Amino acid sequence: MKEQMLPAKGKLGILLPGLGAVASTMIAGVIATRKGLSKPVGSLTQTGHIELGEGKGDRNPLIKDFVPLASLEDVVFGGWDIYEDNVYEAASNARVLDQELLKSIKPELEAIKPMKAVFDRSYVRNLDGTFYKQTATKWDAAQELIKDIENFKKENKVSRVVIVWTGSTEKYLEQSAVHESIASFEAGLKNNDVAIAPSMIYAYAAVSQGIPFINGAPNLTTDIPAIVQLANKTKTAIGGKDFKTGQTLMKTVVAPGLAARSLGVSGWYSTNILGNRDGLVLDDEQNFKTKEVSKLGVLEDILRPDLHPDLYGELYHKIRINYYPPHGDNKESWDNIDIFGWLNYKMQIKINFLCRDSILAAPLVLDLALFADLAQRAGMYGVQDWLSFYLKAPQSKDGAPVENDIFKQLNTLKEVLRNMMQEPTSEPGTLKHTLEVEEAIR
Numbered sequence: 492m493k494e495q496m497l498p499a500k501g502k503l504g505i506l507l508p509g510l511g512a513v514a515s516t517m518i519a520g521v522i523a524t525r526k527g528l529s530k531p532v533g534s535l536t537q538t539g540h541i542e543l544g545e546g547k548g549d550r551n552p553l554i555k556d557f558v559p560l561a562s563l564e565d566v567v568f569g570g571w572d573i574y575e576d577n578v579y580e581a582a583s584n585a586r587v588l589d590q591e592l593l594k595s596i597k598p599e600l601e602a603i604k605p606m607k608a609v610f611d612r613s614y615v616r617n618l619d620g621t622f623y624k625q626t627a628t629k630w631d632a633a634q635e636l637i638k639d640i641e642n643f644k645k646e647n648k649v650s651r652v653v654i655v656w657t658g659s660t661e662k663y664l665e666q667s668a669v670h671e672s673i674a675s676f677e678a679g680l681k682n683n684d685v686a687i688a689p690s691m692i693y694a695y696a697a698v699s700q701g702i703p704f705i706n707g708a709p710n711l712t713t714d715i716p717a718i719v720q721l722a723n724k725t726k727t728a729i730g731g732k733d734f735k736t737g738q739t740l741m742k743t744v745v746a747p748g749l750a751a752r753s754l755g756v757s758g759w760y761s762t763n764i765l766g767n768r769d770g771l772v773l774d775d776e777q778n779f780k781t782k783e784v785s786k787l788g789v790l791e792d793i794l795r796p797d798l799h800p801d802l803y804g805e806l807y808h809k810i811r812i813n814y815y816p817p818h819g820d821n822k823e824s825w826d827n828i829d830i831f832g833w834l835n836y837k838m839q840i841k842i843n844f845l846c847r848d849s850i851l852a853a854p855l856v857l858d859l860a861l862f863a864d865l866a867q868r869a870g871m872y873g874v875q876d877w878l879s880f881y882l883k884a885p886q887s888k889d890g891a892p893v894e895n896d897i898f899k900q901l902n903t904l905k906e907v908l909r910n911m912m913q914e915p916t917s918e919p920g921t922l923k924h925t926l927e928v929e930e931a932i933r
């Protein structure tokens with residue numbers, strides 16, 4: 492595999508549908524890092540190490556020195572939005588980063604202007620932007636996106652492109668007949684099927700051209716048979732969904748610890764407040780439902796009540812998100828966890844996380860983009876479930892069980908990287924991925 496992997500030659504375009512808080516924070520962070528103004532904290536690709544050898548800790552290189560990732564110097568950004576603001580304006584409006592930092596990189600941020608989006612207000616009712624394409628059909632919209640990508644490649648002289656969805660959460664949608672196959676999906680694009688969401692049109696445009704696509708929101712997007720089949724056909728890496736930040740990050744850190752000690756959990760109540768545009772979108776019941784479904788599965792997958800009915804069989808799990816403008820992007824979350832120990836004696840854990848949503852999400856966008864590009868060059872296509880470390884509701888491959896335990900997810904990710912570089916692997920749980928990597932290169 493090592494020999495067959497294409498090198499990270501030339502520039503890499505990272506295209507982002509949705510140039511809002513998360514996207515602008517990520518772009519600003521990369522530019523600030525390149526200029527030596529800041530450090531890429533929270534990014535595994537930039538600061539993480541990987542243990543090699545026989546477990547003696549003798550070799551521990553940086554991940555970016557071990558696998559041939561695109562360098563930050565070679566990354567170019569672009570994207571789409573329904574508001575015409577350039578990235579400097581978007582970052583200023585988002586009020587995540589301080590003005591002093593933004594001013595020091597103003598020319599670079601101002602130069603990144605959105606392309607006209609593909610949008611359908613019925614999917615995001617709380618937004619009123621008007622900067623979007625007017626096309627007769629969804630098929631035409633996909634063709635225009637393909638042209639946008641081609642133009643971006645030419646204008647910026649990039650050799651490769653990856654797309655990460657950083658757009659708003661769309662309303663709740665269940666899989667239906669139009670999503671079943673490439674043929675039904677293409678027919679649906681041509682006859683404007685209402686069940687084809689804008690994010691799916693972006694995913695179709697990208698994957699049909701062999702461009703990796705990762706979904707950072709909880710929408711179905713790539714998690715439908717039509718896009719999975721297309722990814723296999725065009726040999727394209729895809730993945731999703733929903734960046735694992737904030738409260739869910741904490742949940743997937745704490746729950747494995749409780750399970751490791753065989754402590755029981757009878758209730759887990761999670762509530763949070765946030766006041767950014769994402770919070771405004773999630774204030775609509777239909778959009779909140781998409782998020783709720785993505786967040787709910789996590790505990791069951793980690794605690795496995797089916798295997799431990801005495802410990803987790805009665806678990807009551809509730810999640811609330813409330814829009815609260817004064818807090819802006821600074822989300823505050825509270826978790827009340829009712830646990831029980833020896834002889835069923837009850838205890839409680841309270842977690843109050845005062846986080847910054849986009850500060851937690853930005854490095855994940857960067858890492859996902861760089862790893863998706865790496866996977867594509869390594870010939871790994873279809874659902875990249877080894878990237879589930881970054882995701883709240885990981886898309887599984889061929890119906891395989893989903894792993895939500897963050898520590899197991901990290902092991903898997905590193906095992907896949909070792910395997911790519913033909914280093915001995917040690918984790919039995921990753922044998923499946925190892926075989927897949929080998930299959931991909933044959």
Ligand SMILES: NC(=O)c1ccc[n+]([C@@H]2O[C@H](COP(=O)([O-])OP(=O)(O)OC[C@H]3O[C@@H](n4cnc5c(N)ncnc54)[C@H](O)[C@@H]3O)[C@@H](O)[C@H]2O)c1
Binds near residue numbers: 620661
């Ligand atoms: N910040 C986090 O911690 C976090 C965690 C998990 C998931 N997410 C998801 O990431 C996404 C981005 O979050 P954010 O805080 O940047 O939100 P945001 O509202 O600041 O940015 C989203 C942008 O997408 C644009 N948009 C909406 N529909 C579009 C379309 N069809 N095409 C192009 N642009 C479109 C909006 O105009 C907006 O500018 C959301 O879906 C959010 O749920 C964020």
